[in-house]
Amino acid sequence: MSRRIQITFLGTSAGSPSIKRGLPAVLVSDGLREILLDCGEGTQHRLLRVGISVHRIDMILITHLHGDHLFGLPGLIASMTLLGRVRELKIAGPVGIREYIEANIKFLSALPFRIRLLEIEPPEKVTTLYREENFEIQCVTARHTIEACAYALIWRVPVGKFDPEKARKLNIPIKYWKKLHYGETVTLEDGRVIRPEDVVKVRHRGTIKIAYTGDTAPTETIIELAKEADILIHEATFSAEEDPHTIWKQGHSRTIDAAEIAKRANVRTLILTHISTRYEGIEEKLLQEAKTVFPNTHLANDFDKYYITTS
Amino acid sequence: MSRRIQITFLGTSAGSPSIKRGLPAVLVSDGLREILLDCGEGTQHRLLRVGISVHRIDMILITHLHGDHLFGLPGLIASMTLLGRVRELKIAGPVGIREYIEANIKFLSALPFRIRLLEIEPPEKVTTLYREENFEIQCVTARHTIEACAYALIWRVPVGKFDPEKARKLNIPIKYWKKLHYGETVTLEDGRVIRPEDVVKVRHRGTIKIAYTGDTAPTETIIELAKEADILIHEATFSAEEDPHTIWKQGHSRTIDAAEIAKRANVRTLILTHISTRYEGIEEKLLQEAKTVFPNTHLANDFDKYYITTS
Numbered sequence: 001m002s003r004r005i006q007i008t009f010l011g012t013s014a015g016s017p018s019i020k021r022g023l024p025a026v027l028v029s030d031g032l033r034e035i036l037l038d039c040g041e042g043t044q045h046r047l048l049r050v051g052i053s054v055h056r057i058d059m060i061l062i063t064h065l066h067g068d069h070l071f072g073l074p075g076l077i078a079s080m081t082l083l084g085r086v087r088e089l090k091i092a093g094p095v096g097i098r099e100y101i102e103a104n105i106k107f108l109s110a111l112p113f114r115i116r117l118l119e120i121e122p123p124e125k126v127t128t129l130y131r132e133e134n135f136e137i138q139c140v141t142a143r144h145t146i147e148a149c150a151y152a153l154i155w156r157v158p159v160g161k162f163d164p165e166k167a168r169k170l171n172i173p174i175k176y177w178k179k180l181h182y183g184e185t186v187t188l189e190d191g192r193v194i195r196p197e198d199v200v201k202v203r204h205r206g207t208i209k210i211a212y213t214g215d216t217a218p219t220e221t222i223i224e225l226a227k228e229a230d231i232l233i234h235e236a237t238f239s240a241e242e243d244p245h246t247i248w249k250q251g252h253s254r255t256i257d258a259a260e261i262a263k264r265a266n267v268r269t270l271i272l273t274h275i276s277t278r279y280e281g282i283e284e285k286l287l288q289e290a291k292t293v294f295p296n297t298h299l300a301n302d303f304d305k306y307y308i309t310t311s
Numbered sequence: 312m313s314r315r316i317q318i319t320f321l322g323t324s325a326g327s328p329s330i331k332r333g334l335p336a337v338l339v340s341d342g343l344r345e346i347l348l349d350c351g352e353g354t355q356h357r358l359l360r361v362g363i364s365v366h367r368i369d370m371i372l373i374t375h376l377h378g379d380h381l382f383g384l385p386g387l388i389a390s391m392t393l394l395g396r397v398r399e400l401k402i403a404g405p406v407g408i409r410e411y412i413e414a415n416i417k418f419l420s421a422l423p424f425r426i427r428l429l430e431i432e433p434p435e436k437v438t439t440l441y442r443e444e445n446f447e448i449q450c451v452t453a454r455h456t457i458e459a460c461a462y463a464l465i466w467r468v469p470v471g472k473f474d475p476e477k478a479r480k481l482n483i484p485i486k487y488w489k490k491l492h493y494g495e496t497v498t499l500e501d502g503r504v505i506r507p508e509d510v511v512k513v514r515h516r517g518t519i520k521i522a523y524t525g526d527t528a529p530t531e532t533i534i535e536l537a538k539e540a541d542i543l544i545h546e547a548t549f550s551a552e553e554d555p556h557t558i559w560k561q562g563h564s565r566t567i568d569a570a571e572i573a574k575r576a577n578v579r580t581l582i583l584t585h586i587s588t589r590y591e592g593i594e595e596k597l598l599q600e601a602k603t604v605f606p607n608t609h610l611a612n613d614f615d616k617y618y619i620t621t622s
Contacts, residue, residue, distance in 0.1 A: 041386035045352075045356075065418050079326075103411075104382075104414070104415070
C-alpha cells in the first residue's frame with residue numbers, strides 16, 4: 001500500500017504574469033482527486049497543457065479574493081459548463097467568494113452541475129474545513145491586506161503491502177483495488193463494506209501533509225498550520241534585500257521570511273512561489289537567500305512537478 | 312503619407328480554449344493606437360507574447376457579455392493597475408458591461424486611471440459610436456442569443472508624400488511627424504495647429520475599413536456594417552455540414568454563412584475566426600467550404616498577423 005501525491009505548479013508569478021510565469025495556481029493530485037490551490041487567470045489553459053481535463057478538478061481552494069488568485073475561476077466554470085460537467089464542484093474561499101462567483105456566473109449559460117461553496121471566515125486557530133475518511137483540509141488565517149486563508153492538505157495513509165490474492169478471494173472487483181490500495185474504504189455493489197485492512201498488511205499509518213500559504217506576511221498561524229509538513233509552499237514575493245517592515249505591511253514575505261517559517265514549523269521541504277516579475281532572471285539569488293536559513297528550499301517555476309510518496 | 316494597419320489574432324477559439332486556440336481577442340494596431348476586439352481569458356498573457364504592453368491598449372470593444380469574450384478584462388485591468396497605468400482606458404460593450412466591470416474591479420486595488428465606458432444598446436441601424444479626426448468606430452446589432460454588437464473601424468487616410476523639408480521649415484518637432492504622416496492634425500507647444508496638408512502633398516483620401524462580428528447568426532445588419540470593408544472578420548463557429556436553422560437559432564454562423572455575408576457586403580478579404588474546438592485538425596476543410604462561396608477567405612490561427620497598407 002502506497003500513496004503518491006503530485007504537485008504541479010501551474011502559475012508562479014505575483015500580481016501580474018510574465019512570459020515565463022503565469023498567475024497563481026497549484027494543482028495537487030493524489031490519484032483519487034485533483035485539488036486546485038488558487039485559480040489565477042489562465043488556469044484552464046494551463047490545465048490543457050498538463051493534460052488534465054477541467055472535469056477532473058474536484059475542489060478549488062481560494063486563499064483570498066485578489067484578482068490574481070481568482071480571475072481564472074469564471075472561465076474554468078464556463079468550460080466545465082460548456083463541456084457538460086455533471087459532477088459537483090467544491091469551492092472554498094474567504095467570505096465574499098459567493099458574491100464573486102454569483103456576479104460572474106451570470107455571464108454564463110445555466111450550470112449543469114452544482115457548486116458546493118465553503119465560505120470561510122478565516123479562523124485564528126487551525127481548523128478542519130473538510131474531512132473524508134483518510135483525507136482532511138485544514139485552514140487558518142494568513143496575514144494579508146484583506147481576509148486570507150492558508151490551507152493544509154493532510155492524507156492519513158495506511159502503509160503496507162496490498163495482497164491481490166486476498167482481494168480475489170473476497171471477490172472484490174478490480175476497479176476498487178486502487179481506492180483500497182490508497183487506504184480508502186469502499187462499498188461494493190453487493191453492499192459489503194471492504195476496509196483497506198482487509199486486503200493489505202498494514203505495517204504502520206503514515207501521514208502526508210502539504211501546506212500552502214497564498215499571500216501572507218510571516219505569521220505564527222502558518223507555523224501552526226505547517227507543523228511537520230512534508231512540503232510547505234510559501235509565498236516569497238520579495239528578496240531579502242527589501243525592508244521587512246515595508247513588505248510585511250503589504251501583507252507579503254521575503255525569501256528569508258518564508259525560510260524562517262519553514263524552519264520554525266520543522267517542515268521537510270520548502271517551495272517558494274509567488275515570485276515578483278522584477279526578479280526575472282535572478283531567481284537563483286532569491287533561492288540562495290532562503291537556503292541560508294532553510295537549506296532544503298526549492299523555487300517553483302511554471303509546470304514544475306514535485307512528488308511525495310509513501311511506501 | 313501612408314498608413315499600415317496591423318491585425319493580430321490573439322485568440323481564435325469558440326467557447327472553450329484548446330492548446331492551439333485561445334479565447335476570442337483580436338488586436339488592431341494603427342501606429343497611433345491599439346484596439347482590442349473582445350477580451351477572452353488569457354488576453355493579457357497573449358499580449359505579453361506579442362510584446363505589447365498592457366499600457367498601450369487604448370480601447371477595448373466587447374461584442375457581447377458571454378464569458379469567453381469577456382473574462383480576460385478584469386485581469387487586464389488588474390495588470391494595468393499594478394503596473395501603474397495613468398492614461399484613460401476606453402471600454403465599449405452592450406448594456407451590462409458596466410455592471411460586469413464594477414462587480415469585478417471590487418477585487419482589485421483602487422484604479423490609478425479612469426475607465427471611460429461606452430455602454431451600448433445595440434442599434435438596429437449602423438451607428439457611429441466614437442469619432443476622432445480621421446478615425447471612426449461604428450456599431451450595429453448582431454444576431455446572437457443575448458444582446459450583441461458588431462463593430463467597424465474606419466480610418467480616413469490622406470494619401471500622398473510627406474515632405475520633411477516643409478516640416479523642418481515650419482519648425483515642427485520630429486515627435487509630431489508620425490502623427491502628421493498618418494493624417495492627424497497636431498497642436499504644437501507654441502500653440503500652432505499643423506494639419507497634415509501643411510507637410511504633405513495629398514494625392515487623394517483613402518479609407519481603410521475593418522469589420523468584426525463577434526458571435527452572430529448571418530444577418531443583414533452586418534452586411535450593412537461591413538459594406539466594402541477591406542477585411543471582414545466574421546465568426547464561423549460551425550461547418551457547412553451543420554443544419555443552418557439549428558446553428559442560427561444558437562446565434563452562430565457556419566463557414567458558408569460568413570462567406571455569403573462577405574460576398575453580399577462586397578468586402579475585399581474575409582477572415583474566419585471563433586472556430587469550435589471540434590474542428591481541430593480539419594480547419595482546411597472549413598476554409599474550403601467558405602472559399603466555394605467567397606474565394607478570398609482566410610481562416611485565423613492564434614498569433615496570425617494581417618496587414619492593410621495604403622500608400
